Amino acid sequence: MTSAYQQLAARxxxxxxxxxxxxxxxxxxxxxxxxxxxxARGEALAELSVLQHExxxxxxxxxxxxxxxxxxxNDIERANLNEMxxxxxxxxxxPASLVEAKSIAxxxxxxxxxxxxxxxxxxxxxxxxxxxxxxxxxxxQLRAEANGTSRYDALLDLFEPGMTSAxxxxxxxxxxSWLPDLLQRVVAKxxxxxxxxxxxxxxxxxQRDLGLSIMKTLGFDFQHGRLDVSAHxxxxxxxxxxxxxxxxxxxxxxSAMMGVIHETGHARYEQNLPKTWRGQPVALARSTAVHESxxxxxxxxxxxxxxxxxxILPQVTTLLGAQPALEAENFIRLTQQVKPGxxxxxxxxxxxxxxxxxxxxxxxxxxxxxxxxxxxxxxWDEKMQQSLGLDTRxxxxxxxxxxxxWTDGAFGYFPTYTLGxxxxxxxxxxxxxxxxQLRDLLVQGELGAVFDWLQQNIWQHGSRFPTDQLxxxxxxxxxxxxxxxxxxxxxxxxx
Amino acid sequence: MTSAYQQLAARxxxxxxxxxxxxxxxxxxxxxxxxxxxxARGEALAELSVLQHExxxxxxxxxxxxxxxxxxxNDIERANLNEMxxxxxxxxxxPASLVEAKSIAxxxxxxxxxxxxxxxxxxxxxxxxxxxxxxxxxxxQLRAEANGTSRYDALLDLFEPGMTSAxxxxxxxxxxSWLPDLLQRVVAKxxxxxxxxxxxxxxxxxQRDLGLSIMKTLGFDFQHGRLDVSAHxxxxxxxxxxxxxxxxxxxxxxSAMMGVIHETGHARYEQNLPKTWRGQPVALARSTAVHESxxxxxxxxxxxxxxxxxxILPQVTTLLGAQPALEAENFIRLTQQVKPGxxxxxxxxxxxxxxxxxxxxxxxxxxxxxxxxxxxxxxWDEKMQQSLGLDTRxxxxxxxxxxxxWTDGAFGYFPTYTLGxxxxxxxxxxxxxxxxQLRDLLVQGELGAVFDWLQQNIWQHGSRFPTDQLxxxxxxxxxxxxxxxxxxxxxxxxx
Ligand SMILES: [Zn+2]
Ligand SMILES: [Zn+2]
Numbered sequence: 001m002t003s004a005y006q007q008l009a010a011r012x013x014x015x016x017x018x019x020x021x022x023x024x025x026x027x028x029x030x031x032x033x034x035x036x037x038x039x040a041r042g043e044a045l046a047e048l049s050v051l052q053h054e055x056x057x058x059x060x061x062x063x064x065x066x067x068x069x070x071x072x073x074n075d076i077e078r079a080n081l082n083e084m085x086x087x088x089x090x091x092x093x094x095p096a097s098l099v100e101a102k103s104i105a106x107x108x109x110x111x112x113x114x115x116x117x118x119x120x121x122x123x124x125x126x127x128x129x130x131x132x133x134x135x136x137x138x139x140x141q142l143r144a145e146a147n148g149t150s151r152y153d154a155l156l157d158l159f160e161p162g163m164t165s166a167x168x169x170x171x172x173x174x175x176x177s178w179l180p181d182l183l184q185r186v187v188a189k190x191x192x193x194x195x196x197x198x199x200x201x202x203x204x205x206x207q208r209d210l211g212l213s214i215m216k217t218l219g220f221d222f223q224h225g226r227l228d229v230s231a232h233x234x235x236x237x238x239x240x241x242x243x244x245x246x247x248x249x250x251x252x253x254x255s256a257m258m259g260v261i262h263e264t265g266h267a268r269y270e271q272n273l274p275k276t277w278r279g280q281p282v283a284l285a286r287s288t289a290v291h292e293s294x295x296x297x298x299x300x301x302x303x304x305x306x307x308x309x310x311x312i313l314p315q316v317t318t319l320l321g322a323q324p325a326l327e328a329e330n331f332i333r334l335t336q337q338v339k340p341g342x343x344x345x346x347x348x349x350x351x352x353x354x355x356x357x358x359x360x361x362x363x364x365x366x367x368x369x370x371x372x373x374x375x376x377x378x379x380w381d382e383k384m385q386q387s388l389g390l391d392t393r394x395x396x397x398x399x400x401x402x403x404x405x406w407t408d409g410a411f412g413y414f415p416t417y418t419l420g421x422x423x424x425x426x427x428x429x430x431x432x433x434x435x436x437q438l439r440d441l442l443v444q445g446e447l448g449a450v451f452d453w454l455q456q457n458i459w460q461h462g463s464r465f466p467t468d469q470l471x472x473x474x475x476x477x478x479x480x481x482x483x484x485x486x487x488x489x490x491x492x493x494x495x
Numbered sequence: 496m497t498s499a500y501q502q503l504a505a506r507x508x509x510x511x512x513x514x515x516x517x518x519x520x521x522x523x524x525x526x527x528x529x530x531x532x533x534x535a536r537g538e539a540l541a542e543l544s545v546l547q548h549e550x551x552x553x554x555x556x557x558x559x560x561x562x563x564x565x566x567x568x569n570d571i572e573r574a575n576l577n578e579m580x581x582x583x584x585x586x587x588x589x590p591a592s593l594v595e596a597k598s599i600a601x602x603x604x605x606x607x608x609x610x611x612x613x614x615x616x617x618x619x620x621x622x623x624x625x626x627x628x629x630x631x632x633x634x635x636q637l638r639a640e641a642n643g644t645s646r647y648d649a650l651l652d653l654f655e656p657g658m659t660s661a662x663x664x665x666x667x668x669x670x671x672s673w674l675p676d677l678l679q680r681v682v683a684k685x686x687x688x689x690x691x692x693x694x695x696x697x698x699x700x701x702q703r704d705l706g707l708s709i710m711k712t713l714g715f716d717f718q719h720g721r722l723d724v725s726a727h728x729x730x731x732x733x734x735x736x737x738x739x740x741x742x743x744x745x746x747x748x749x750s751a752m753m754g755v756i757h758e759t760g761h762a763r764y765e766q767n768l769p770k771t772w773r774g775q776p777v778a779l780a781r782s783t784a785v786h787e788s789x790x791x792x793x794x795x796x797x798x799x800x801x802x803x804x805x806x807i808l809p810q811v812t813t814l815l816g817a818q819p820a821l822e823a824e825n826f827i828r829l830t831q832q833v834k835p836g837x838x839x840x841x842x843x844x845x846x847x848x849x850x851x852x853x854x855x856x857x858x859x860x861x862x863x864x865x866x867x868x869x870x871x872x873x874x875w876d877e878k879m880q881q882s883l884g885l886d887t888r889x890x891x892x893x894x895x896x897x898x899x900x901w902t903d904g905a906f907g908y909f910p911t912y913t914l915g916x917x918x919x920x921x922x923x924x925x926x927x928x929x930x931x932q933l934r935d936l937l938v939q940g941e942l943g944a945v946f947d948w949l950q951q952n953i954w955q956h957g958s959r960f961p962t963d964q965l966x967x968x969x970x971x972x973x974x975x976x977x978x979x980x981x982x983x984x985x986x987x988x989x990x
Binding site: 047223237 | 539
């Protein structure tokens with residue numbers, strides 16, 4: 001007889017196969033699709049979402065979940081069952097009408113935003129955003145009732161299960177207590193060394209070869225993935241075939257290069273998720289925040305380290321040619337330059353948390369109903385002034401209209417960027433402790449031991465453990481900003 | 496109230512959206528997929544097949560089809576209903592156990608064939624092929640009972656609805672009565688002009704640019720499609736985003752160039768299928784044979800014509816450089832060279848029918864139970880000797896093991912190649928009658944009138960009419976070999 005657990009496993013296997021098709025069609029949409037294919041693709045993917053929702057909310061699942069809880073399961077099966085239950089609850093909680101209304105409002109807001117942002121049209125944008133906020137509040141309310149948490153915490157839980165705004169307030173409060181001062185000191189210190197800027201053009205083909213070469217160094221498995229181009233870099237596809245993207249500018253190679261390193265961090269996590277449980281929820285990445293910790297481990301901890309930069313510099317000059325800007329000390333300073341600015345995605349690792357904390361504070365207040373959409377610009381200006389000393393008044397385009405997240409109603413996502421940065425610093429510190437000769441290995445490009453550590457401590461576990469436990473098993477500690485602070489001080493003040 | 500017809504239309508719309516995802520994932524598999532993604536992709540596509548089969552064999556469909564037949568429908572809806580019924584009958588007819596057994600036997604036979612063909616291992620291949628034949632006979636038997644036809648005709652009907660072996664015997668009999676003699680005379684005639692062979696290497700980038708340039712000339716819509724590389728050229732994707740492929744050899748550009756022209760013929764048909772009925776069966780291409788008529792119209796009638804070749808020659812020499820082989824008369828002779836050989840896919844248009852007729856005669860006898868797998872080699876040798884004067888004994892690799900069709904049990908497919916060639920000749924003759932100044936226009940690359948004619952007479956009709964009627968409406972005649980004969984005599988004897 002087939003157990004309830006086996007029924008569930010078969011169902012989630014099926015769902016995972018359809019997700020595979022959605023992931024490839026989604027990747028294709030951003031990398032390959034002819035423009036005229038857009039509407040048909042959107043309809044096909046929407047149809048797939050409907051199907052996935054049907055498969056996940058099928059009434060039999062509730063019965064199977066209850067029955068499976070009584071069955072004799074091993075630890076991994078138990079963890080898998082938890083993840084199944086989580087997915088099922090998240091899907092069944094919302095009435096179809098709300099899901100549809102939110103999807104329509106999100107599409108409309110995002111679509112209009114593509115024109116409104118360049119036009120700096122805050123009024124037009126705000127009108128659409130209000131709808132999205134209203135529906136996101138409804139969603140948050142339903143999720144909050146089910147979880148027994150606040151509204152915002154219920155959204156946060158979608159991206160980092162177990163995270164709360166109480167914990168974030170402490171964590172982000174710590175950052176706010178020392179980061180602005182550190183930032184000022186670093187900017188002052190760096191101003192003593194004028195930078196030589198790289199002189200392009202850098203041929204796209206050579207930049208691509210550089211990216212591929214670094215991916216190889218970073219252990220990307222080309223039997224199970226590829227590198228392509230898209231307007232906005234991402235890591236997509238499926239664990240068996242991970243698709244990362246970047247974008248090239250011929251006058252500036254560093255952004256594409258660092259982007260490739262970042263996405264390779266995401267990719268290695270995906271490629272090394274547990275193979276024996278493939279197709280089951282427990283084999284998926286732990287959370288958005290843990291995913292970001294892997295990309296930032298690769299980009300910030302490893303990729304921008306003096307040692308790694310020394311190692312890859314010959315690849316850079318071989319492919320792009322030597323020039324003064326690419327002499328070792330200048331090259332390192334270029335990649336470690338700290339320069340507060342308006343735009344989150346361009347921010348260095350010292351400024352980045354300020355962008356995130358500002359968004360967190362605003363979106364939490366929005367979802368909790370403490371502020372309304374029209375209050376955003378004044379709050380934005382005030383917080384940018386406080387944290388980064390920048391005047392953003394009237395510049396909506398590079399202010400609250402710069403990101404896509406709110407247009408789609410992805411409230412609760414932003415904190416994962418900085419959580420990822422903090423986790424990454426904690427993980428790197430543990431790697432340093434575990435591998436005493438680490439700095440020497442990095443200079444020689446011998447990264448095997450680092451990747452083995454990540455494989456042992458993070459990748460192979462998929463969603464087997466809650467983030468807290470995963471982190472504690474790996475580092476002996478839960479979320480802790482001190483490693484992040486030590487990392488920043490060491491790299492930016494002491495070097 | 497929703498009519499039964501509307502219910503059906505919604506269901507087929509849904510099926511079409513899933514087909515979209517399958518088409519893109521299939522294209523990706525042959526063009527982009529990392530090798531390690533193969534198994535997961537196979538499983539995802541198989542899961543999609545199961546879903547499509549469920550959606551199509553759902554018991555409600557039978558009721559809706561019956562009810563819709565009583566509803567007040569216009570001509571197009573009526574034609575759509577016929578196509579729906581056809582799809583439903585084809586899907587419901589076979590027990591799932593047979594579908595699965597055939598799929599497994601086909602996969603096994605094809606998989607082993609990839610090694611057996613280079614090893615010339617007929618015995619190993621024959622053992623697997625017997626299983627495929629046995630299951631194909633079972634399939635044919637069930638379809639034959641439902642259609643009231645012979646077993647082979649029931650399979651033929653899958654690829655060219657309405658076609659019968661009785662008609663094929665007449666048509667192919669006509670070809671056999673004059674083609675061997677014509678072929679001999681053409682070979683003798685061409686032997687008087689020694690050919691200058693092109694000297695490579697021809698850079699892949701330049702070959703690709705040439706392909707893109709010719710696609711533009713041929714009206715390919717790049718807003719709704721693209722050109723990529725695959726091991727075996729094909730036309731895939733969806734009408735909104737048609738994906739054609741080719742393969743490049745750096746010492747030989749003509750095969751890629753003519754391949755692109757061929758696939759562009761398929762692509763223009765897809766891109767111009769009726770937009771208002773998209774998602775419905777009536778908006779699909781009429782048949783495999785009609786599809787091939789469009790690619791062969793482009794490749795054989797247009798693409799290898801002296802006039803078109805004169806027009807594109809400057810594009811060729813601009814991109815690949817001038818050389819003696821690319822002087823006009825030699826270039827034309829290169830593309831019109833007739834040279835009987837072992838391999839169907841390399842055959843010129845005079846030898847091609849012999850390859851097809853031989854396969855038709857063998858596969859029909861196989862399916863009807865008149866011969867067994869072990870009889871194939873002797874028959875093959877005998878027929879190759881008769882039709883092309885070639886000795887193939889012991890050379891299974893370039894004989895009955897050269898094609899993939901039988902490995903998968905696609906019996907009934909081969910005749911569509913030659914039906915397509917005959918249809919194409921009929922269509923081209925009608926175009927010549929409709930556009931008196933055609934030859935002048937071709938020399939100038941002004942193809943608009945030709946494409947308008949195809950749009951009016953073929954593309955826009957999708958599956959609205961049976962092939963016979965489509966052809967009669969377009970040309971005033973049904974299947975008729977005389978145009979094909981006139982075309983070949985004019986091009987190869989009189990030029
Ligand atoms: Zn990331
Ligand atoms: Zn074809």
